[in-house]
Amino acid sequence: MGQCLSVFDDPDPRSPHFDEGQAHLARYEETGSVTNLTRAIEALRDGMPQPHTPRVHPNAAARYNPKPDAHLRPWLCVLGYERAEITGDLADLDEAVNCHSVVVRNTWKDDPKAPGLLSNLGLSLLARFKRTGSIENLTEAILWNREALRLTQGGDPDLPIRLLNLGASFHARFERTGDLVDISEAIAYSQKAVTLSPEGGTSLPEVLADLGSAFQSRFKRTGDIEDLTEAISCFERALEMAPKDHEYLPAYTSNLGAAFHYRFQDTRHLTDINESISHFRKATQMTPEGHAMLPGRLSNLGMALHSRFELTDNDVDLAEALLCQRRAVDLTPNDHANLPTWLSGLGTFLKSRFERSGNIEDLVEAVSCACRAMQLVPERHATFPVFLYHLSTLLYDFYCHDNDSEKLEACISHLKVAAIGNVGHPRTRLSAAALWARLRHRHFPQSADTLTAFDYAIRLLTSTAGLEQTIQLRYTQLQDFSELPLEAASAACALGRPMRALEWLEKGRCLVWGQLTNLRTPVDTLILAKHSELAQRITEVAAQLEPAGLARAQPHVGIPLMERITAENENRAHLDLAKEWEGLLTEARAISGLETFMMPTPCSTILQHLPESGYVVVINVSKDRCDALVLRSGHNILHIPLDSFSEEKAQRYRNGLSDTLKSHQLRDRASNIIADLDEEVGERAVRPVLRRGRGGNPVHDILRGLWVEVVKPILETLELLKVSQGAESTLPRIWWCPTGPLSFLPLHAAGIYGRGVSETVLDYAVSSYTPTVSALTSRLKGPALTVGNEKSGLCLISQVIAPGANPIPGTSREVQSVHTLVSGTNVRVLKHEGKAVSVKKCLKNMKNYTSIHLACHASQNANEPLQSRFLFHNGALDLGTIIRENLKNADLAFLSACETSAGDEKLSNEAVHLAAGMLAAGYRRVVATMWSIGDRNAPEVAVDFYRYLLKDGDARGRFDGSNSAHALHHAMQALRRRLGESEESLFAWVPYVHFGY
Known part of the structure; x- marks a missing residue:
């Protein structure tokens, strides 16, 4: 929403067309009518010297600021910029960019208004990028906006807007590339603009709105709820401060609606989605027909209505969502950069209606929308994997309906392309890889492509929770994929590949602790390889990255702005360190013999550093099957299928133990109350009541199940049950490494307990636990x-x-x-x-x-x-x-x-x-x-x-x-x-x- 100055030839003020143009322009500013704007442009054009050649008029300074109370409000540059903002007409944008380019090329170095000229060009290029998606336009926009800011003197009233324009350019690049450094730059420039914008000034609402948008975009990337909270605060302040007739009021209202929508996706609270719909509806009603922003606001309203439909199952919301989305698509030119997004949304809503009605025509149209969206997006665009993934899910729905194997193959093929490409958000690519692997395993379990797919998924899992994020945000990113390593290991076990199963479990579990250990890994190998300077820098960056990742972000809202700016500076420094770290590792791995430097430990190495005696037992629990992988020094991996156990049983035992513990704690508290009352009323009224209703012995049943279905089959295979029970000091060690819901169950106490009958793991082994095998072996080889x-x-x-x-x-x-x-x-x-x-x-x-x-x-x-x-x-x-x-x-x-x-x-x-x-x-x-x-x-x-x-x-x-x-x-x-x-x-x-x- 950057603001632009005039760059066209000023009409001769003596011309009869000048007064006519001013009159039409005044009516436009009063009514917002595009017709009046067009008439003003035509009148002013008629007053320009012929032939029309863009140049800077000798009285340019006065014409740049025709209204003293709104010096940043353009009135002659509307031809190429303001009308384009309203209509979205590409010809207007093209002419604006061309005219600005000529003016800058011919005059800007000698013009006192050079920063304004450069800013105009940067904004026009940025607007054309948003319209066409041309990365060349965006790169040039950043260049000119940066130069405009450099030439702007401190104290210049236009400085906040120049900062904002450059921040908007970085924000746009972030939306294209997903690079967190870009959005950090955008936030930094917007925050500085806020500090320089006077309270009550005309530019402050716009500055706050842009800052809120940047925070909201970063929230979408990282999931940091503090960013979303800050965005809502900025949008609310912008709305409060903007005059009721402010031209950007619909945009501010729409922004706030989007923020509540994102918060609903996190909270699932009905109040949040209702707020979102209310603001989107208001923004749509305030947007006149023919305005370039109307399709986007209609689409936003449709998305929010669809979200409420998913929550409440109200068909009225779905019907209105479809109407809004269809209209958004119909109003959008075929060459518009946002059309794929509107089409994808329409496909999603049609799929929902198909699931309600079973009408195959809805699914056919949904696939058609998704195909068209994918075709409109350049393959190197950051959103390309998103549209591929969406199309794949629709094709799979179609396959489930008609069992057409070609649709299944097309679905899997698209997922593979989305996963293995080098563009797009790692999380999107991970979702594609995970579904690719799951569908291959489900429909072609013997295919070698299954292992390839899971391998990509595990690799992407590690990059999704990268070092550029705090540890807390890494955990947020990992929550939705916690079962992926277990599924991968299950598939490997089914294919008789226990080594691969162990490798994926080690790579995909305890990622955050593994990263921390990696940062503390000595770099002696580099020193021995005569690269001491590189080793020193790796050590220094690691020492700085660790506390940066451990830092807990302070809440943005409610703390002084300067403290927030300081926090953002620290965040940017963290991003720079993470980038430098990746570069240093790449440099180290280019050295002969260090190709695997600081990469996850290969299974072959893990097996070389096992305890000299005892057993490490990894137990994988997934929906498909359960398996034990037994590791012993000097031996191959022993694979023991646990056919009598299942994830469902593990979860049932977990729930049963949790319920029993709650009852036990209540009884304990009651016992304490009894102890206090004993002196006054004795036990006669209370204790009998507590004894009633206890029923059986669920803990005994759970421990028996773990013994019979998990532990005993392992000990029998290892022939430990044949060993006579000896002294505690002579019992062998077992390190249990359970996964999934089994992680919450006491394997070390599995057994049959009762008077006169007892058989437990304690009789045959001394138990320990380890989060991963690497966590154990790293201590042994250190x-x-x-x-x-x-x-x-x-x-x-x-x-x-x-x-x-x-x-x-x-x-x-x-x-x-x-x-x-x-x-x-x-x-x-x-x-x-x-x-x-x-x-x-x-x-x-x-x-x-x-x-x-x-x-x-x-x-x-x-x-x-x-x-x-x-x-x-x-x-x-x-x-x-x-x-x-x-x-x-x-x-x-x-x-x-x-x-x-x-x-x-x-x-x-x-x-x-x-x-x-x-x-x-x-x-x-x-x-x-x-x-x-x-x-x-x-x-x-x-x-x-x-x-x-x-x-x-x-x-x-x-x-x-x-x-x-x-x-x-x-x-x-x-x-x-x-x-x-x-x-x-x-x-x-x-x-x-x-x-x-």
Whole structure:
């Protein structure tokens, strides 16, 4: 919405045509009538010298500013720019660009109004790009707008608009290429324009609207809800400040409607989509017939109505959506850059009506619309994969209707082109690759193309959550594709390719933690290859990228503008670092022998660094099948199909365990109330009520199912059930690496429990967990931790109560008991309790002690995993802060808090819990809990654990966590023997889990 100055020859003010032209122009400005505008143009043209040759009139300065109260409002340049904005006529735009080009070429260097001339040319080129999609026009627009800004003096009242015009050019390029650097530039220029626009000034609404549009576009790319919130704030302010007769009022109204539509897609709240429809309808009603913006506003209204139809199932909304979209298509010229978008929308609505009515003609027309849209988009355009994907889905719907194999082949072919091309948003290409792989696997399961498709999908998965985004935004991008690596592994297992299955699981799971580990990877290979300068720069950029990714974006709305600008500058610096990182890796991989530098670890390498003894068991759970992949040092991968298990069973067990835990927690709270009431009313009125209605023993049933269907078949294949049960220290280790809903189930406790009958995994193995195989092997192939040095020791921290939390008095007893035990040895030990515990002290002690024991409240944040935290009296220590420390001396962390390995179901394959986070922070092994632990039993478990761990310590005070898995196994068995085999006993010891080596 940039504003343009006049560039045409001024009519001679003595000409009789001048007064006529002014009169028509005044009526146009009063009524908005295109007829009056055309008459004004014709009259002014008649007053121009003949032959018509664009030049700068000697009185140009006065003519550029014909109205003192609106110095940026053009009135002679309407021929090529303002009328084109209204009508969309390409001939007007062409003439505007040509005239501006001649003026700039012949006069601009000597003209005091040069910045305005250049800005006019830039805006005309930008308008033609938006009309035609010509990237050459856009490149030139950026060049001239940049030069216009360079020549504009500080304090010039036109400076905000010049900034805005250049920002709009970068915004347009972002829409074409998807490059986040461009949208960051657009936001930066618009923010600066806001700071220079006086409150109440005529240009401020436009500046705010452009800034809001840039934030909204970035939200569409990254999913950062803060950007959308900022966009809504900008649009609302622009509407509030704009006069009621402002020419851009319909545009501001439409912008706000779009923002509410995007928010609805995130929230699914009816109020948001109703607001969107209301604003779109108002914007459409304010737009006169024949206006160039009318088709777009009709399409926006149609899209919003269709979204409400999908929510409410109201056929009236669908019918109106179709009417709006058809009219948008009919009003749009065939060569318009936005026509493919309107056609695609029409195809979507027709598909919805086909699904309601079954009328095949609707589907035929939908496919026709999608084909036409695809043909109109250049293959190198960023949106090309979008239209290919849309056409493919319609063709598949058609195939499902008539079983025409040609449509299926065409569908898959289009998806393949969309996926493997080098244009478009990675997320769009990933969606295409995922559907390509799924359809190949479903309809041609033996095809080699199935493996090729899944390979592309996994590779695109890693680029979708790139380092240019914060960790939180990477998680947002990954949520919709959490099952993809599991599907890929399932397909590989079905084709007898267990190595490929493992490779995809390793590449596609725990991506964010893997990126963090990669940034901390030593670059010794480059130094050895005599490229020390490159190694140094890679190390420096990695050190800067890590905190940039861990940064948590502050809310935009409500903080001062200068702070927002600072945040945007940091965001731009982050983008620059990510680009430089990719360039450095490309440079390193061009060196002979370093072609795979910092690429995901190949399976062959992973298998070379397995633990010398024990088994790593990866269990893949997908909709199609379930498989175990057993890894053992010096052996090939052993593939064990788990035919009796399924994803449906895993989810049922997960739901059943969750429901039982909730009931158990309610009973615990009730028991506490009873304890308080015992002194007053005794047990006679309450306890019998609690005992009624408990029914069977669901936890026993779940653990039995896991044993019979998952764990026992694996142990039988490994012939571990034939081994006589020996001492705990002689039991073999198993590292479980479950996927999907199985990640939330206690494999380490699988078994049959009951009086006189017991068969469990605890009898045959010591269990640990690992988020991925690489997370385990990276510790084994890394430098050994030096124990017995000045950092070796144990720090104990307890928190009886944190602000707003329930008291946990057992933590003090737990820490005191462990402190007394450890103090009787030569091991260095420190205890902090209560109000003495602060975030700063805890971090300091994490650096100064190899091991830490945290007995406190913990908070798991599923929406923002880096905000999961340990709660102290004097603040909260969040996971992001711990990870930033990069604890090189870390060995063992005992997290005696609730749900520290609970995770998030939407990101089950990303291990977004405190235990995995502590591994990422540098700890080699972590003891955590799957659910709430009892205040009575925690001290006993801790003492038994450390007593076992200390029995091998030497006189020099060595504190080594390498036996921590056996120590936890011992402590759990001890608690189990004390409490028996009841459901209450299981709730007490089963939640304890061990992660790492």
